[in-house]
Amino acid sequence: MHKLSSYLNGSWQQGTGRISTLHNALTGEPMAETSTEGLNLQEALEFGRKSGGSALRALSFLERGELLSQMSKIVREHRDELIEMAADNMGATRGDAKFDIDGASGTLAYYAHLAQSLGDRRVLTDGDQVRISRSKRFVGQHIWSSRRGVAVHINAFNFPAWNMAEKVACALLAGVPVLCKPGTATALIAHRVAQLWVEHAGLPAGAFQLLCGSAGDLLDHLERQDCVVFTGSNDTASLIRNHPRIREMGIAVNVEADSLNAAVLGPDVQTDSDTFLMFIAEVVREMVQKAGQKCTAIRRILIPRATLDDALEVLRDRLDQQVIGDPRQRATTVGALSTPAQKRDVLAGIEALQNSGATRIWGDPQSAPETGFFVAPQLFLAEGGAAAPYVHEHEVFGPVATILPYDGTVAEATEIVAQGGGGLVSSLFSDDSEWGQELLLELAPWHGRLLWGSAKIHDQSTGHGAVMPGLIHGGPGKAGGGSELGGERGLWFYMQRTAIQGDSALLRRAFTNPAD
Numbered sequence: 001m002h003k004l005s006s007y008l009n010g011s012w013q014q015g016t017g018r019i020s021t022l023h024n025a026l027t028g029e030p031m032a033e034t035s036t037e038g039l040n041l042q043e044a045l046e047f048g049r050k051s052g053g054s055a056l057r058a059l060s061f062l063e064r065g066e067l068l069s070q071m072s073k074i075v076r077e078h079r080d081e082l083i084e085m086a087a088d089n090m091g092a093t094r095g096d097a098k099f100d101i102d103g104a105s106g107t108l109a110y111y112a113h114l115a116q117s118l119g120d121r122r123v124l125t126d127g128d129q130v131r132i133s134r135s136k137r138f139v140g141q142h143i144w145s146s147r148r149g150v151a152v153h154i155n156a157f158n159f160p161a162w163n164m165a166e167k168v169a170c171a172l173l174a175g176v177p178v179l180c181k182p183g184t185a186t187a188l189i190a191h192r193v194a195q196l197w198v199e200h201a202g203l204p205a206g207a208f209q210l211l212c213g214s215a216g217d218l219l220d221h222l223e224r225q226d227c228v229v230f231t232g233s234n235d236t237a238s239l240i241r242n243h244p245r246i247r248e249m250g251i252a253v254n255v256e257a258d259s260l261n262a263a264v265l266g267p268d269v270q271t272d273s274d275t276f277l278m279f280i281a282e283v284v285r286e287m288v289q290k291a292g293q294k295c296t297a298i299r300r301i302l303i304p305r306a307t308l309d310d311a312l313e314v315l316r317d318r319l320d321q322q323v324i325g326d327p328r329q330r331a332t333t334v335g336a337l338s339t340p341a342q343k344r345d346v347l348a349g350i351e352a353l354q355n356s357g358a359t360r361i362w363g364d365p366q367s368a369p370e371t372g373f374f375v376a377p378q379l380f381l382a383e384g385g386a387a388a389p390y391v392h393e394h395e396v397f398g399p400v401a402t403i404l405p406y407d408g409t410v411a412e413a414t415e416i417v418a419q420g421g422g423g424l425v426s427s428l429f430s431d432d433s434e435w436g437q438e439l440l441l442e443l444a445p446w447h448g449r450l451l452w453g454s455a456k457i458h459d460q461s462t463g464h465g466a467v468m469p470g471l472i473h474g475g476p477g478k479a480g481g482g483s484e485l486g487g488e489r490g491l492w493f494y495m496q497r498t499a500i501q502g503d504s505a506l507l508r509r510a511f512t513n514p515a516d
């Protein structure tokens with residue numbers, strides 16, 4: 001049995017107590033185990049603050065970018081090994097695994113590139129000098145400086161490589177050391193990536209630490225300059241937000257949580273148009289990619305009643321082409337769910353959907369292999385729009401989506417989508433600029449990102465579900481209210497903005513980028 005360890009205080013360590021088991025998603029057999037009991041997490045946080053923090057802050061953005069570039073290269077060089085690992089540990093097809101692993105190396109490379117524009121300095125300015133008095137000499141300047149704590153990154157199971165890399169990229173570039181805790185069930189991949197970084201990336205001591213397994217008493221030892229960046233379910237997010245230490249110390253927390261993302265087909269879209277085909281392609285991909293275990297996956301599909309029958313015919317036809325089974329086979333398009341808990345939760349979610357009145361209109365539950373954690377993709381239809389029970393409340397985190405027929409108006413589309421309580425991303429598909437603009441503005445306050453699909457970009461779009469490092473990722477309300485990535489914006493959570501008042505010339509000399 002593979003025993004995973006944690007990288008803390010500059011060495012690989014194994015806990016001694018309660019063990020967490022990782023399973024092979026294809027067979028259900030145990031494949032690795034880990035324990036964090038007995039590990040000194042207080043000491044690890046202190047090591048990060050003292051050694052990692054000061055070493056990173058001594059580097060310029062340019063130099064930190066070189067570290068990220070090296071980390072990206074390492075992931076790229078071990079791509080095949082990591083893809084192979086993802087089939088067993090996650091049930092992922094080659095395409096699913098690439099999405100995670102290339103996403104990790106791509107995001108690191110993006111931030112390495114961004115570092116070049118931030119330059120040979122260690123502080124960011126926010127805007128120009130602000131005139132605040134009669135004197136031209138006495139001015140204000142906002143700056144961003146690195147927090148003096150550790151960024152604790154708690155990640156979900158579904159993107160073990162990308163989730164770790166996207167957070168690490170922003171924190172390290174901001175000059176803040178990290179302690180990463182991957183989702184335990186799929187930690188094999190995060191553990192391997194961490195091993196490679198520790199061995200080959202030339203990271204300063206304490207800049208990167210890994211806790212592989214339960215969080216234990218980690219949060220009890222946080223200090224005021226630390227922060228927590230969490231990706232996972234709303235239930236765990238609520239535990240973290242309400243953790244006494246976090247509340248008492250006012251520790252900054254960023255949350256990426258559940259999301260009932262929607263796709264809305266506009267009433268102008270004809271079923272023989274490129275816009276329609278784009279809509280169908282997005283809906284199908286979001287259902288099957290990573291077996292639906294994507295926080296950005298489309299869960300609710302709004303189709304005008306007038307187009308419903310034609311749209312369903314095309315949708316069923318495309319879904320019939322999907323093949324569930326061994327993710328290593330080239331023909332397979334739908335792999336397994338990653339964990340036994342996932343399989344249990346998704347089957348329970350499907351049952352609850354049906355009990356709430358949703359009808360299965362495509363998919364055969366018996367078509368999934370019986371071994372491992374497979375669940376067959378299934379499409380449901382629910383009448384009742386915004387009032388459809390359960391559909392707007394619970395994210396079934398698997399290859400499952402629900403069609404909600406609507407009347408084609410902006411008003412009803414908005415009412416239905418908003419019923420999800422705030423989401424990471426939704427898409428609208430229309431070539432009607434007025435209808436599209438109106439819906440976009442109604443939906444924007446409920447989302448962190450919106451994709452407007454239309455004929456001219458139907459073959460150029462990066463897609464509904466793909467998180468782009470240059471755009472913010474996160475969403476209001478139920479989606480957690482957090483924000484990550486977004487280019488330079490991704491660094492801000494790890495930095496403190498301070499208004500400095502003083503002599504204009506002195507401030508200019510202190511904070512101007514030498515390259516400007």
Ligand code: NAP
Pocket residue numbers: 154155156157158159181182183184185213214215231232233234235236237239240256257258259294295395397424479
């Ligand atoms: P989860 O059960 O909430 O776990 C997330 C992380 O929290 C794991 O690392 C887990 O550790 C840890 N955790 C659990 N209890 C904790 C506690 N008391 N203190 C500190 N850490 C704790 O979520 P999941 O099942 O891994 O992920 C699925 C969910 O994540 C879905 O709802 C999905 O929508 C959401 N998600 C959101 C995004 C986004 O960007 N918004 C991205 C991906 C996934 P263990 O693994 O050791 O239990």
